[in-house]
Amino acid sequence: MLRAENLSMRYFRRTGQANLFYAVKDVDLELCPGEVALLTGRSGSGKTTLLHMLAGLLTPSEGKVWLEDTDLYALPDADLSRLRNRRFGVIPQGRSAVDTLTVLENVLLPQQLRGEKGDVENALRWLDALGIANLRDARPAELSGGELRRMAIARALAGNPDILLADEPTGDLDDENTAAVLSLLRKSAVEEGKAVLLVTHDSEALPYGTRIYRMESGFLRGEDADG
Amino acid sequence: MGTSRLPIKNLLRKPGRTAALVLLTALLAASVFGGSVVVGSLRSGLQSLEARLGADIIVMPAEAESKVSFKNMLLQGTTGAFYMDAAVLDEVRAAQGVQIAAPQTFLASLKADCCAIKVQIIGIDPDVDFTVKPWIDERYAQGLGDMEVAVGCKVTAGVGETLKIYEQYTRVVAKLAETGTGLDTAVYCNMDTMQKLLAAAEAKGVSHKISSGSDVISAVYVKVKDGADVAQVNSWLNGHIRKVTAVRARSMFTDVSDSLSGIARAARALIGAVWALALVILLVAFAMMIHERRREFAVLRLLGVSRRGLRAEILAETALCGLAGALLGVGVAALGVFPFTTLIETKLGLPYLTPDAGTLLALAGGTVLATLLVGLLAGAWAAARLSRTDPGATLREGA
Numbered sequence A: 001m002l003r004a005e006n007l008s009m010r011y012f013r014r015t016g017q018a019n020l021f022y023a024v025k026d027v028d029l030e031l032c033p034g035e036v037a038l039l040t041g042r043s044g045s046g047k048t049t050l051l052h053m054l055a056g057l058l059t060p061s062e063g064k065v066w067l068e069d070t071d072l073y074a075l076p077d078a079d080l081s082r083l084r085n086r087r088f089g090v091i092p093q094g095r096s097a098v099d100t101l102t103v104l105e106n107v108l109l110p111q112q113l114r115g116e117k118g119d120v121e122n123a124l125r126w127l128d129a130l131g132i133a134n135l136r137d138a139r140p141a142e143l144s145g146g147e148l149r150r151m152a153i154a155r156a157l158a159g160n161p162d163i164l165l166a167d168e169p170t171g172d173l174d175d176e177n178t179a180a181v182l183s184l185l186r187k188s189a190v191e192e193g194k195a196v197l198l199v200t201h202d203s204e205a206l207p208y209g210t211r212i213y214r215m216e217s218g219f220l221r222g223e224d225a226d227g
Numbered sequence B: 001m002g003t004s005r006l007p008i009k010n011l012l013r014k015p016g017r018t019a020a021l022v023l024l025t026a027l028l029a030a031s032v033f034g035g036s037v038v039v040g041s042l043r044s045g046l047q048s049l050e051a052r053l054g055a056d057i058i059v060m061p062a063e064a065e066s067k068v069s070f071k072n073m074l075l076q077g078t079t080g081a082f083y084m085d086a087a088v089l090d091e092v093r094a095a096q097g098v099q100i101a102a103p104q105t106f107l108a109s110l111k112a113d114c115c116a117i118k119v120q121i122i123g124i125d126p127d128v129d130f131t132v133k134p135w136i137d138e139r140y141a142q143g144l145g146d147m148e149v150a151v152g153c154k155v156t157a158g159v160g161e162t163l164k165i166y167e168q169y170t171r172v173v174a175k176l177a178e179t180g181t182g183l184d185t186a187v188y189c190n191m192d193t194m195q196k197l198l199a200a201a202e203a204k205g206v207s208h209k210i211s212s213g214s215d216v217i218s219a220v221y222v223k224v225k226d227g228a229d230v231a232q233v234n235s236w237l238n239g240h241i242r243k244v245t246a247v248r249a250r251s252m253f254t255d256v257s258d259s260l261s262g263i264a265r266a267a268r269a270l271i272g273a274v275w276a277l278a279l280v281i282l283l284v285a286f287a288m289m290i291h292e293r294r295r296e297f298a299v300l301r302l303l304g305v306s307r308r309g310l311r312a313e314i315l316a317e318t319a320l321c322g323l324a325g326a327l328l329g330v331g332v333a334a335l336g337v338f339p340f341t342t343l344i345e346t347k348l349g350l351p352y353l354t355p356d357a358g359t360l361l362a363l364a365g366g367t368v369l370a371t372l373l374v375g376l377l378a379g380a381w382a383a384a385r386l387s388r389t390d391p392g393a394t395l396r397e398g399a
């Protein structure tokens, strides 16, 4: 469904020898419906860069990203934005709350950006599944890092996207919540046929993946789920 | 896409940030509007004075100080009286190039007489007067009769009331439109009434007689014939009529208009500087506000807001801030300028006439529009800078 073709991201950086370096180099990758692809790798190996390029958030210096037979970066901005809104659910690293909106309003935002009223019941179901339904009317400033992260996950899931891209979604969660989030993500893939890419450092995540990749200095290495 | 209510929420739910931007905008709008109103008032004050006089040449007694007191009388409403033989009028009329010569006679009231302050009483000849007569006609077209007076807008007596001047009872038949000059505190009557008032003043010991004992006048306003050279007529009058000074009306006010245009120029420069500063400050303030929120905006992009949608969102916020600030600023400036009109007028010692409602509205509208435009410009600039970066790059920062 989502396919990276020869994808590279080159940055300018003042180093000793070469001023150019590749954060991501010649990556080919396909995400299919119903699969959970785990992406591991050391910090700085290019995982976030790759995820952003796959999400249509960062224009690659070389290569293409295909969604079915649409070349994402050949689309006009308005069309790409619409695709992001309807088909992608992205859980970025770090804070991603709109501070002036309540937790519930944040979760409803992707639907409202489509011009819909937003399905409150559905949103509350996701908040409940993630254990933060009681915070529905709180403002992001009042939330802890783990609560904010779960809000972002609820927001991505409530928009009912085809593709879920999660950048270390369990980084600041306790074990219990980590398990809950990972099984939710796996369920969306296996039961609802979404394509899921999960960037993680967590060894706990390994059992939830259907396929495992490893980034090494910008290069993508495939591994078997059991290896 | 439906982001329409997001700007309002963003503004209302961050009241501190919003208030800071609105107040900053208000401050700039207030200085621009307030300054423009003061300059506009000075300009219309001088215009109204020139229009009221309408004379090319003014002939008055030669006494050295009369020219000064004459000007002060016109500009500030101080009282003054100086006299010359009424025969001067015929001499002026006989001069070549003179089209109309209209006499006026001045008398200062006593303080206790009629009004709270001493006022200048001005006698005119309704048959020939072209200076204040048209102005009186606007309010009282049938002409001033015996013992009837018209009063400037700042004289407290109202139409129909009786005004006691040197124990003589006069009836107020008209109250005149504001000029912003000393003429607003004067009382006008015809020459017959003036002769009676002069006699009454004489009885009270206020002397006005000149040696001969004949009728007196204070000034002759001259309009020259079309094509005649004002300077030539002026010097002829100076050379041929004894004990008078003929002054070109314009030259009498050149120092006033000089200082006025000096003030106007300074004010314009100041307003220009304020605008330039406003532009820079607003640009920086809005840009800082948007820079501080770049992560939030990148999240909106991530959730599917297009570049264009984001620009609309930012412009809506800055426009709303700009509009609120402009309205507040204009309102505050109006409260600061209009109640203190009299104070400004006396402090400046210059004719000061608040422009009419239409002009004020245009000025206010212009200020609001311009402020709004600056806000939009600042928003557009910041939004353009923002949309040059991919949201992915912003989201990485400090994550």
Ligand SMILES: Nc1ncnc2c1ncn2[C@@H]1O[C@H](COP(=O)(O)OP(=O)(O)O)[C@@H](O)[C@H]1O
Pocket: A011, A012, A013, A023, A041, A042, A043, A044, A045, A046, A047, A048, A049, A050, A215, B393, B396
């Ligand atoms: N805008 C940028 N300019 C220069 N270098 C960058 C930029 N973005 C990322 N990098 C570099 O690219 C590399 C990969 O970054 P990232 O994808 O965030 O790694 P990961 O998510 O695997 O920790 C890092 O070395 C980082 O410093």
Ligand SMILES: [Mg+2]
Pocket: A047, A048, A049, A093, A167
């Ligand atoms: Mg990362």
